[in-house]
Amino acid sequence: MIGRVGDGRWTTGRRGDALLAVAAVAVSLLISAAQGFLKLAQPGTDNDSVMRLVQVRDLIAGQGWLDLHQYRMGLDGGFLMHWSRLVDAPIAAIMVLLRPFVGPARAELAAQFAWPALLMGLSIWLLLRAARHFGGEAARFPALVLGAAALHFLYIFEPGSLDHHNLQLALVLAMAAGLLSGGVVPGLAAGVAAAASIAIGMETMPYVAAAGAVAALLFWLRGEDELPATAGFGFGMALGASVLLLFTVRPSQWSEAACDAYSGGQAGSAILAGLGLAALAHIFGQSARVRRLGALLVLGIVSIGYVLLVYPQCLAEPYGALPPALRRFWLDRVSEAQSLASLAVNDPGSAALYYVTPLIALALMVARVARNRAGRGEILLLPLLAAAFVVSVWQVRGAIFSTALAVLPLAAWVGTVRAEHMGRPSNAGSLRLIGAWLVSFNVVWALAVGQAAALVQAKPQSSASNECEAAADFASLAALPPGTVLAISNVGAAILAFTDHRALSGPYHRNIAGNEAALNAMIGTPEAALDVVRHAKADYVAVCPGNPETEMLAERAPHGLLARLLAGETPAWLAPVGQTSDSNMIVYRVAR
Secondary structure, three states, X not given: OEEEOOOOOEEEOHHHHHHHHHHHHHHHHHHHHHOOXXXXXXXXXXXXXXXXXXXXXXXXXXXXXXXXXXXXXOOOOOEEOOOOXXXXXXXXXXXXXXXXXXXXXXXXXXXXXXXXXXXXXXHHHHHHXXXXXXXXXXXXXXXXXXXXXXXHOOOOOOOOOXXXXXXXXXXXXXXXXXXXXXXXXXXXXHHHHHHHHHHHOHHHHHHHHHHHHHHHHHHHHHHHHHHHHHHHHHHHHHHHHHHHHHHHOOHHHOOOOOOOOOOHHXXXXXXHHHHHHHHHHHHHOOOOHHHHHHHHHHHHHHHHHHHHHHOHHHHOOOOOOOOHHHHHHOHHHOHHHOOHHHHHHHOHHHHHHHHHHHHHHHHHHHHXXXXXXXOHHHHHHHHHHHHHHHHHHHOHXXXXXXXXXXXXXXXXXXXXXXXXXXXXXXXXXXXXXXXXHHHHOHHHHHHHHHHHHHHHOOOOOOOOOOOOOOHHHHHHHHOOOOOEEEOOHXXXXXXXXXXXXXXXXXXOOOOHHHHHHHHHHHHOOHHHHHHHHHHHOOOEEEEOOOOHHHHHHHHHOOOOHHHHHHOOOOOOOEEEEOOOOOOOOEEEEEOO
16 A cells, blocks of 8 residues: 655555566666667677576476586586576476467566566565665655666666576565564564575675674674564574575585585584574573673684584685686686776776765765664664675675665665755755765766766777677577587587587686686697697587687787687688678587
């Protein structure tokens, strides 16, 4: 129910929030349509979503639920992916349900629309719920506008986005909304969401750890008042971790501790910390603050000790196993692995998009803490947002979480300024309100900084207009008999999606052998490349002249195979294959 009340604020129930979320998603879809649905038109711009589509197809085709191998990438036998079936399942369900009515191809297309739209709607609904608990009813309308804009310009919810980051963001928002709501049921839901987020990917582990620490902090400060939420969160996390271990990890692997995927190690840590927190809440709920602190410190020491004992190797640099060449030529150029410093130099507009509004939100909450005006919401949200921002400084992938969480304090601030202006209108108040709105939109900062940067630095132009990002670019390759393709890693996922071939390389850190072989062939001399091609049993070599990875490898290895092919020098062991008119990929057959 939505209605108008006497003080000029809007009130709403869950149904009203849901309707507003649907409307926001509809507007986002209209904007994406006006732009031509870029990810659907050029799926190669999002390798992980393309690879997810491949993984879902494999699941529908009969690959085992617990079998996460990607058999069509890398050397013979493929490699074990670190992704979770928790993302594959709902996407596959949409496709299977629609196939009898519209056919496989249209069912896939429908899933590429429906899944990110559902997640965006859920995320906006959660933001509205959380904003009401954080900033009151006045924060609801700003949360809708700022949240919808922030999520749209994160580009993880546009049609074609099947990667796991959008689902993880929705789960982190569910965790934050549940903790802000308080009570045993919201706390339980928050704990389950926390467990599900780490079961999908280790990226959210810092935020789950921060949420656990916040729940413990609130229990220490407020005691019995926080007992329901604290106990619910702890039990929900332990329950979720147990069930997800049961259904997503082979029993034979429960005793293992993988660092880049959900395993027995992470599940054990979540179960121990969750049950411990729930138990302490019940045992010490009415105890003095000093006793609560002592009990929580013991639980913290035990939890840290468990990590040090069971999987200490996971505290090391996450990509330490990668060979130096792969780090230099591949990992250091992965967009989501860039640091703030690197992004600020190479793409100032994107840096502003991801980092300015979280900084403003942090400043707003710190100011309230400094003025002794912090409430339960600030105590809870400040550590969560700070953790997300610190992660984003290290790797930009954390910015989607910090940008979304920043909506809550920004919405509360704008809501307060708006309410004050409506109560006592003035020209100065109007200017203050306009300013509050403008600085709270991340896209405003992106446009301003991007335009300023464009005036002082020239953006390097690609030598070709097409980077082999459309399905049509793979038509020539798809027409050939199935075989193994040597190509840059940036097109590996698309080769799997749009052809029947296997790809030697792809942008996934577990495919070390395949990626190293492909890199050595591309930057090695044609003679050295032939040895690699024979060892890898490659049938084709595919070159995409306009791709940035192609240009980078050719520039750094001017005498390598890739550079020689771009220069028009074809070694005797390669024979060109005819191209279709709409394909920008050059394909060669390996002579036997």
